[in-house]
Amino acid sequence: MLRGLEIRDMLIIDRLDLEFQPGLNVLTGETGAGKSILLDSLGFVLGWRGRADLVRSGAAQGEVTAWFDLPEGHPARAVLEEAGLDGGDELILRRVNAGDGRKTAWVNDRRTSGEVLRQLSATLVELHGQHDDRGLLNPRGHRDLLDEFAGTAALISDVRRAWEARRSAAQALEAAEARLAGLRAEEEFLRHAVGELEKLAPEPGEEEALDARRRLMQAAERVREDIARAHGAVSSEGAEGLVSDAIRWLDGAAEHVEGRLDAAATALGQALEALAEAEQQITDCLEGLAFDPGELDRLTDRLFAIREMARKYQVLPDDLAAKAAELRDSLEALDAGAGDIAGLRATLAGAEAAHLAACEYLTEARRAAAARLDAAMSAELAPLKMERAVFTTEIAATEPGAEGQDTVQFTVATNPGAPSGPLNRIASGGELSRFLLALKVCLMGEAHGMTMIFDEIDRGVGGATADAVGRRLATLAASAQVLVVTHSPQVAALGGHHWRVEKQVNDGATLSSVVPLDADERVDELARMLAGDRVTEEARAAARALLNH
Secondary structure, three states, X not given: OEEEXXXXXXOOEEEEEEEOOOOEEEEEOOOOXXXXXXXXHHHHHOOOOOOOOOEXXXXXEEEEEEEEEOOOOOHHHHHHHHOOOOOOOEEEEEEEEEOOOOEEEEEOOEEXXXXXXXXXXXXXXXXXXXXXXXXXXXXHHHHHHHHHHHOOHHHHHHHHHHHHXXXXXXXXHHHHHHHHHHHHHOHHXXXXXXXXXXXXXXXXXXXXXXXXXXXXXXXXXXXXXXXXXXXXXXXXXXXXXXXXXXXXXXXXXXXXXXXXXXXXXXXHHHHHHHHHHHHHHHHHHHHXXXXXXXXXXXXXXXXXXXXXXXXXXXXXXXXXXXXXXXXXXXXXXXXXXXXXXXXXXXXXXXXXXXXXXXXXXXXXXXXXXXXXXXXXXXHHHOOOOOOOXXXXXXXXXXXXXXXXXXXXXXXXXXXXXXXOEEHHHHOOHHHHHHHHHHXXXXXXXXOOOOEEEEEOOOOOOOHHHHHHHXXXXXXXXXXXXXXXEOOOHHHHOOOOEEEEEEEEEEOOEEEEEEEXXXXXXXXXXXXXXXXXXXXXXXXXXXXXXXXXX
């Protein structure tokens, strides 16, 4: 709910402080007094796109501040959270228009953009008038309005879930068909590649092992002769035999030299053990270097085959096994593709059927709600002196989607037998005002703290019809805050709170002000609206009668 509005240096307003109340708030005044400036200023702080020259002549900048009550669960709280702005029970909007045209906005003292203001305004204020292009006259929003009236939120959720399942199934089938088509184009290559890789059967690490074995075999021929010669030098025919002879000779002489050869004998024993170990290692090496000459050829052929295959498939030799597995998987997918496609098509068919069934339920609910809305509109139009007009909610089929399979448009025929058409093309100004008001009453539902502003929606009507318009506005105001700018005394008399917009000329400057009216001042203002500039006692009596009606 809009609680207050402060305006500084905007057009012909130098300083204005207003506090609004729940219920029906009425603003009256002579033509040109500045009522539209109030709406321009409110629209400015809400981020609406409007006239650019708002700063009062001679002022450095114009500024508007508006504050709203935000009860728990108000949709504006979600906008604030998404924008990273502080929330609470009160929302304060402030916007400044510099003399050079620059605009700066704050939400709860945090700098923000005009786009955030517009998102907030969509949850805070509705503006309705004869040229309303923000709400009821826009056919693109008629389906949403009918759904709100019908209470179809749960059915729409079902349709959206079914649509998402259908879309996912279609995407899965499309992807599978594209993959299968690609695999079929490569079938000859896949079968050949899998065949030759399975025949080769490379293993991770095999190339490195083969390369090391090949280098060892190639080197063996060059070093084997030297190793054999070394083996002979340390064996029993060489050093080992000589050391054994030396030990035997020393053992025979040791008892004659009183222990002087003990150390030497010990050292020679250790040397003999070392020679035996060396001989064993050399023997092992010689045995390891022994190979079949044909083995080198076979090993070289496999090593080169692995390397050639790695170059062919553009992978490292160690990755050939993984590449073979990947190609084998593709071939298996190709072979199983027809069965997979059939399964995915069955899934899609089931999802399409479920989605269409959900759409049908939603269509039935919309058609039932459309009939109720048309009946409700007929009942509302009669007191507005439009009992001969026919309001119709037209539902037509469209391509099924996330919101169902229906388009919705509100149409009217102002006289029996006359062709029906869109609201804004068929109805005259006064008729359009009453259509919009009746439609708003029927679609009211939960107000969610919304402030509704009606800008001269009673223009073109008077007498009993104007009284009916006022009573419909009062009905709306029973569950939401309503601000109405009016020239109709019948409407103004039904307001719970009344302000008069005045224009004065002081020192050559024209300024506008807004004055709250007490009971006596309301009588005088209604009398002026009834009688014109010359207010008579008869006009005051008529004004009192309106207030007491």
